[in-house]
Amino acid sequence: MKKTLIMNGIFISNNEAKTSIKGCMVIEGSQITYIGEEIPEPRENYDEVIDGTNKLYMPGLVNTHGHAAMSLLRGYGDDLALQIWLEEKMWPMEAKFSARDVKWGTQLSILEMIKGGTTTFVDMYDHMNEVAKSVEESGMRGVLTRGIIGLCPSDVQDAKLKEATEFAKNWHGGANGRITTMMSPHAPYTCPPDYIERIVQVAHDLNLPIHTHMSETSREVQGNVDQYGLRPVAHLEKHGVFSRPTLIAHGVHLTDEEISILKQYDVRISHNPGSNLKLASGVARVPELLRAGVKVSLGTDGAASNNNLDMFEEMRLAALIHKGVSGDPLAVPAAEALLMGTKMGAESVWLDNVGLLQAGMKADFIALDIDQPHFLPKTDFLSHIVYSACAKDVVDVCVDGNWIVRKGECLTLDEEKIKREFEQCFDKLIG
Numbered sequence: 001m002k003k004t005l006i007m008n009g010i011f012i013s014n015n016e017a018k019t020s021i022k023g024c025m026v027i028e029g030s031q032i033t034y035i036g037e038e039i040p041e042p043r044e045n046y047d048e049v050i051d052g053t054n055k056l057y058m059p060g061l062v063n064t065h066g067h068a069a070m071s072l073l074r075g076y077g078d079d080l081a082l083q084i085w086l087e088e089k090m091w092p093m094e095a096k097f098s099a100r101d102v103k104w105g106t107q108l109s110i111l112e113m114i115k116g117g118t119t120t121f122v123d124m125y126d127h128m129n130e131v132a133k134s135v136e137e138s139g140m141r142g143v144l145t146r147g148i149i150g151l152c153p154s155d156v157q158d159a160k161l162k163e164a165t166e167f168a169k170n171w172h173g174g175a176n177g178r179i180t181t182m183m184s185p186h187a188p189y190t191c192p193p194d195y196i197e198r199i200v201q202v203a204h205d206l207n208l209p210i211h212t213h214m215s216e217t218s219r220e221v222q223g224n225v226d227q228y229g230l231r232p233v234a235h236l237e238k239h240g241v242f243s244r245p246t247l248i249a250h251g252v253h254l255t256d257e258e259i260s261i262l263k264q265y266d267v268r269i270s271h272n273p274g275s276n277l278k279l280a281s282g283v284a285r286v287p288e289l290l291r292a293g294v295k296v297s298l299g300t301d302g303a304a305s306n307n308n309l310d311m312f313e314e315m316r317l318a319a320l321i322h323k324g325v326s327g328d329p330l331a332v333p334a335a336e337a338l339l340m341g342t343k344m345g346a347e348s349v350w351l352d353n354v355g356l357l358q359a360g361m362k363a364d365f366i367a368l369d370i371d372q373p374h375f376l377p378k379t380d381f382l383s384h385i386v387y388s389a390c391a392k393d394v395v396d397v398c399v400d401g402n403w404i405v406r407k408g409e410c411l412t413l414d415e416e417k418i419k420r421e422f423e424q425c426f427d428k429l430i431g
């Protein structure tokens, strides 16, 4: 088993008294086995010794909601509200997407994500075999799910459910355990109740979690009340969704009572501040959710509603917007925002062994080049990560003990080829 020593680095630690330590980290196979100030064994005992001078090591970022292939729609349909954006812009274009489009759109997003420090991402889309194969090739982690929109004839509903089931079954535990799967009714407004119940039944049969969009806009909430006489939380509860472990994307419009129901069921919320701001959906009640003990993580959503996949930006937005809205500077402190982007993100997708630099955890970590003006003074690196850093600062990325980015270059995917193929797909789509 390969044994690597990284020395002279600064490491973000989970020790509350000391948020970073100057020292070294040891990786054996796919695991972190040591982190501390001293070198635990003589240097000759290691297969690889890395000088971490001027590097800040931190856990890889976990993006808990997105649609990677939507990079093909970046900059298309800007400045619209969700429902019009979906119905008039996204869905008509997505109807033209082939498996090849999803492959190259996804690979472009994977490149953007891993070069920017994201080591795990959640993806809800169509043509998911292409996404899974791309994750496998890239070396990163993926929590993948075929998103199901049920506004279609019953034979099409049946076919989509079958495809989602086969995908979830075939890929759960795939890519050496780096891929896990979920079942996904797209949203309460796109899946009739009986269809939601059938999807929940499959999640029970396969022992898998559910991932869905919910309570993203006030229009959605009102529409649910008008159509079903219930707000989305009560509606999904009634149709059994929360009987499975559940990850909700957005959860912007929630009452106090709904927050306590979500807590009771241990439902997790993927907060997507960039997308919520861009689509004018509102600002999620993150401080209240956190105070109630709900697990809140961060997602970018797709590149068409963000318009990048930079998780540093989401951490910064999460730390800033809730201060602005509440008038409370402690609404989301920097340390909480970092946890949301790392450990809470991992826990939100039921990965308990990633998201922290600690012995016994998986070696999913990134290094930032801190020999740059915006990392001075060398005082509080946790603060610098949340308030000052960005995706471009990432130089090295390791997932499951394997380097997938070194010196800013992706080692697993062919960047030039991906850009070429992506542009060909795009030209064909608009041609």
Ligand SMILES: CSC[C@H]1O[C@@H](n2cnc3c(O)ncnc32)[C@H](O)[C@@H]1O
Binding pocket: 067, 082, 086, 090, 091, 094, 124, 125, 126, 146, 147, 148, 149, 186, 187, 213, 216, 275, 301, 302, 305
């Ligand atoms: C069926 S695959 C996923 C589906 O979701 C759409 N989508 C992208 N962003 C959002 C969002 O913020 N709310 C709801 N739905 C969204 C995407 O266009 C795909 O059709």
Ligand SMILES: [Zn+2]
Binding pocket: 065, 066, 067, 213, 249, 301, 302
């Ligand atoms: Zn989404």
